[in-house]
Amino acid sequence: MTDGQTRVERRASLREQLPLLVVLVALWMLLWGSVSWLNLVTGIVLALVVTRVFYLPPVELSGRFNVLWFVWYLARFLVELVGASFQIALKAFDLKGVRGNAVIGVNLRTRSDFILTLTAINLSLIPGSLVVETDRERSVLYLHVFNTKSAADADAMHGRALEIEERLVRIFGSKVDVERICS
Template sequence: MTGRRTITISLWKQLPLVVWLVVLWVLLWDELTVVTVVSGVVVAAGVIRAFYLPAIELSGRFNIYWAAVFAVRFIVDVITASVHVAWQAVDLRHTPRSSLIAVDLHTRSDIVLTLTGEAVSLVPGSLVVEVDRPRTVLYLHVLGTKTLDDVEKFRGDVLKVEERIVRALGSAEDIRRINRSRVRDGRSPIHRTRWQLRYEQRIEEHSARMHERRDRERKES
């Protein structure tokens, strides 16, 4: 019974992928019928069972204002970077310097990690060359980094991209991690709703209980 329940939960988490595979199957057959839809569901279920991928954990929240802010800022960044890269290409006085920069993101979410990497790669002058998924670290090749200040500025810009994505659709845990970092740096948190405060309080209480438990175990041993 437990095994069947686990399979059901797994399929439910994979629902967005199943829907997309069914749509793709129907498009390949070029007709919408009961047979194509049912066969598409069967094929999709077989694919996700045979080629298992971790389920995409959606946060369940979406802020349209911050999504619009992210979109507008992304367009501005693309235009600005395009002009900057074009100028470096024609400026014969200086040879463009590049760096390989590691950016340790706050999030542990696959979707925020992916969106941040894609957004940064689409801006001219920067490209993700490797991703450390367990530690959510992006390794990027970046043009126009003459000094260490340029490197730190770019690293900060990537974290700002991550922050805008989290503001738009990040989970409570993503927000908590960014809030903690901002408070540590003397800045105000990005999201302090009553629900978020309760979540962060539960995490802190759980962490405190774990510390007390480890202290007791050390004393007993």
């Protein structure tokens, strides 16, 4: 019982971090490339040490998961991924080269750290944009956007980021976020 925490509070804290611990153990086993008892045990020990030594802000989950919106999200993600990959490949062979890039700020409408993180990951995975800075306090993502020739291109990327946020809110967001953002 350190820092005034009771046993019940420590157990609750461990229970709340269980999804993180499972992900850390899975990543550990993927890094080693094999499933074995030794990898499992060392992964669990390492995950417990990491979560106890390094402070991680608690991730508040809404408890919602919409399967239909998730399937729609995956389909759209794959279409955007393939389309953006072809656009980047074509630009690589364009003799004119890239005419302009931009850094834009996108004010997300949700205050959920989880949705903010998922939106940032999604935007970074699709070729053509990269999250260069995050303002967690104000829920702002700063994106480096490839091949931005005009304000209209920057506005289109801004709109795309907000669409991705909306899709993620429909899957994982709280009822309050869904009502506020998706109506």
